[in-house]
Each structure stands twice: as structure tokens, then as C-alpha cells.
Amino acid sequence: MSFSNNKLYFCNQCKKILNNVEDLLFVEEDSSRGFCSEKCIENFYSPLFKHYEAKEKELRSELGIQNETCLKLLEKSELVDKLFSAPLEIYHSMNELEEEIYSFIGKFPQDKGKEIWLISLCYVYDAKPSFVFLLTATENEEFVDHFRIGDPVEDIEDFLATDEEMEVSGDPKQILETVEQKKSSLLAQMIEERSPHDIPIEEFANYEPFFEPTIENPDEVYTYMDEDGDTLYTYIKAYERDGCSFYFFVVCYNFSSNPNEQTESLLPIISFPSLDADTYKKHSKGERISGSLKS
Numbered sequence: 437m438s439f440s441n442n443k444l445y446f447c448n449q450c451k452k453i454l455n456n457v458e459d460l461l462f463v464e465e466d467s468s469r470g471f472c473s474e475k476c477i478e479n480f481y482s483p484l485f486k487h488y489e490a491k492e493k494e495l496r497s498e499l500g501i502q503n504e505t506c507l508k509l510l511e512k513s514e515l516v517d518k519l520f521s522a523p524l525e526i527y528h529s530m531n532e533l534e535e536e537i538y539s540f541i542g543k544f545p546q547d548k549g550k551e552i553w554l555i556s557l558c559y560v561y562d563a564k565p566s567f568v569f570l571l572t573a574t575e576n577e578e579f580v581d582h583f584r585i586g587d588p589v590e591d592i593e594d595f596l597a598t599d600e601e602m603e604v605s606g607d608p609k610q611i612l613e614t615v616e617q618k619k620s621s622l623l624a625q626m627i628e629e630r631s632p633h634d635i636p637i638e639e640f641a642n643y644e645p646f647f648e649p650t651i652e653n654p655d656e657v658y659t660y661m662d663e664d665g666d667t668l669y670t671y672i673k674a675y676e677r678d679g680c681s682f683y684f685f686v687v688c689y690n691f692s693s694n695p696n697e698q699t700e701s702l703l704p705i706i707s708f709p710s711l712d713a714d715t716y717k718k719h720s721k722g723e724r725i726s727g728s729l730k731s
Contacts, residue, residue: 445457445459445460445470447460447470447471447472447473447476448469448470448471448476449471449477449479449480450472450473450476452472454472457470458612458616460472461473461474461477461619461620461623462561462566462616462620463477463481463559463561463566463567463620463623463624464535464536464559464561464566465536465559465560465561465562467535473637473640473641474623474626474627474640475637475640477567477623477627478637481567481569484569485569485570488557488569488570489570492570492572495579495582496579499576499578499579501574501576501579504573504574504575504576506546506552506573506574506575507572507573509544509546509552509573510554510571510572510573513629513718515542515544515554516554516571516628516629518542519541519554519556520540520556520564520565521596522542523540523541523542524541524542524543525539525541525542525584525588525589525592526538526539526540526541526588526589526592526595527539527541527583527584527585527586527587527588527589528560528586528587528589529585529586529587530586536559536560537557537559537569537585538557538558538559538560538565539555539556539557539583539584539585539586540554540555540556540558540565541553541554541555541580541583541584542555550575551575552573552574552575553573553574553575553577553579553580554571554572554573555571555572555573555574555580555583556568556570556571556572557569557570557583558570558624561617561620561621562617562620562621563595563596563597564596564617564620564621564624565621566620566621566624567624567627568624568627568628571628611703614666614689614691615689615703615705618662618664618666618668618689618705619705619706622687622706623706626706626708629715629718630710630712630715631714631715633711633712634710634711634712634715635682635709635710635711640709643684643708643709646673646684646709647684647704647707649673650671650672650673650684650685650686650707651671653673654673654686655672655673655674656671656672656673656720656724657670657671657672657724657725658670658672658719658720658721658722658723658724658725659690659722659723659725660721660722660723661722666689666690666691667689667690668687668688668690668705669687669688669690669702670685670687670688670719670720670721670722671685671686671687672684672685672716672719672720680711681711682709682710683709683710683711683715683716684707684708684710685707685708685709685710685715685719686704686706686707687704687705687707688702688703688704688705689702689703689704689705690702691703
């Protein structure tokens with residue numbers, strides 16, 4: 437019997453013991469803090485989320501901008517995507533524990549010559565927002581100034597570039613790292629866009645039996661290229677349970693397991709259920725493929 441901890445890991449929130457590092461989710465760069473589920477990520481960072489939410493409310497009250505109409509623009513996913521993929525400014529600050537938080541700031545033209553600012557405070561993993569603490573909008577530049585925190589990122593294009601733009605080799609470790617990076621990014625996006633009236637994340641485990649039927653016999657399969665130039669596949673299948681209709685989604689990463697051969701494989705990145713028709717619209721993007729694919 438061995439008591440070695442070389443292959444022993446645990447969730448930093450619920451303390452669940454895991455035997456594979458691949459089972460952990462990470463949202464901070466260069467951190468060993470991992471989690472077993474999306475819900476544990478939310479619970480762990482909930483105090484910080486509430487802190488920034490309260491600070492924003494306090495600042496808006498001081499400036500008299502509590503109910504700006506531009507806040508409705510946060511519902512436009514294309515604007516939020518532009519904020520994270522091509523921000524006008526990025527700032528980063530670090531505390532004494534070397535924990536970094538980033539401020540993404542973007543300016544977008546609107547009707548009648550107006551301009552609005554989108555702002556996010558977030559963690560960054562592999563040059564992409566991995567956990568969003570705050571997402572807001574304003575027409576007030578004094579409000580924006582309060583988010584120019586720490587040091588500015590001088591070369592934003594270089595900062596946002598990742599090694600994933602290079603062709604993925606057949607190295608299993610590199611492939612798994614790529615999948616984990618994409619998983620963190622898609623997870624952050626899902627949490628950010630998810631409706632509060634949708635299926636709670638803590639209930640996702642109850643929907644795991646729908647994973648295999650969705651992969652094996654999907655209603656629809658879409659393929660598209662992500663921001664890193666990699667091909668992703670989205671499997672979608674509609675179900676009904678207890679008189680309630682819902683969709684189940686599985687997003688997979690397409691890679692070449694052997695660069696010297698014309699063979700490709702698929703690895704699941706993230707899967708989740710949803711009652712929301714808007715979630716279906718957001719994920720039924722790209723080219724629709726008839727029939728199922730082998731993974």
C-alpha cells in the first residue's frame with residue numbers, strides 16, 4: 437500500500453478527491469487551484485462576485501447612473517464577444533498572493549453617434565476570460581475610469597494570441613491541455629450567458645444519462661471554427677422528461693491524432709442541458725451536418 441500523493445488531487449471547494457488532474461477545472465493562470473464542477477467554481481468565487489456587484493452598485497449611486505438604458509445591450513452576445521476578443525484596453529492588477537485580475541474595456545458605436553462602453557472584471561486563462569466577476573455597460577467615462585486598475589497591457593494583440601494557433605500535434609498531453617483550455621473558455625461563456633431561469637448548474641449531474649444518446653443519435657450537428665482556428669462540433673438533441681422539454685448540448689473538439697495520417701478524432705469539451713430557446717440559437721451556429729459523427 438502506498439500513500440504517495442503523486443496522483444491525488446482534490447476540489448478546492450467541496451474537497452472531493454480526484455485521481456486524475458484532467459478531471460479538474462481551472463480558471464486562473466499558473467494556479468494549482470482546481471475544481472470538480474462548474475457549481476463548485478461558482479460557490480468558491482461567490483464572495484468575490486458579490487463584492488464586485490456591491491461596489492458597482494455603490495459607484496453607480498455616487499455618479500447617479502443607476503438605471504442606464506445601455507445595460508440592456510449586455511444581452512447582445514456579439515458585443516460581449518467583441519469585448520473579450522478585441523478589447524480597446526486591458527488592465528491587470530496583482531495582490532500580494534500573486535493573484536491577478538483583469539479589466540477588459542471596449543467602446544462600441546451606437547445609433548445617433550452615441551458610444552457605449554462595455555467593461556468586465558475577470559480571471560484570464562490562456563489569454564481568454566475564464567471566470568467573469570462583473571460585466572457591465574455605461575455611457576459615463578468617469579465610471580469607466582474606475583476600472584482602469586493596475587497596469588495596462590501594452591500589446592493587446594500579442595497578449596490575446598495563444599499557442600493554440602499552432603497546429604496541434606499528436607502529443608496526448610498537448611491535446612488534453614488544449615481541451616482543458618477550451619473547456620475553461622466555454623464554461624466561462626456558458627455561465628455568463630445562462631438565464632437565471634434555466635436549469636440550475638447544480639442539477640447538471642442529473643442529466644448525465646443524456647450524454648451518450650446525444651452523441652450517438654443527435655437531432656442536429658453543427659461545425660464551426662473557433663477564435664483559435666480550431667474546428668468544434670456541437671451535438672444537439674431535444675428531450676422530454678416529466679412533461680418538460682429541454683435540449684442537451686455536447687461541444688466536441690476535432691483534432692488529428694496522427695499528423696502523418698488523414699485521420700481525425702473528436703473529444704468532448706463540455707456538455708449541458710438547457711430549457712432556453714436562446715441558448716439553442718447561440719449553439720446552433722456554423723455549418724449544419726446531416727447525420728451523426730463517430731467520436
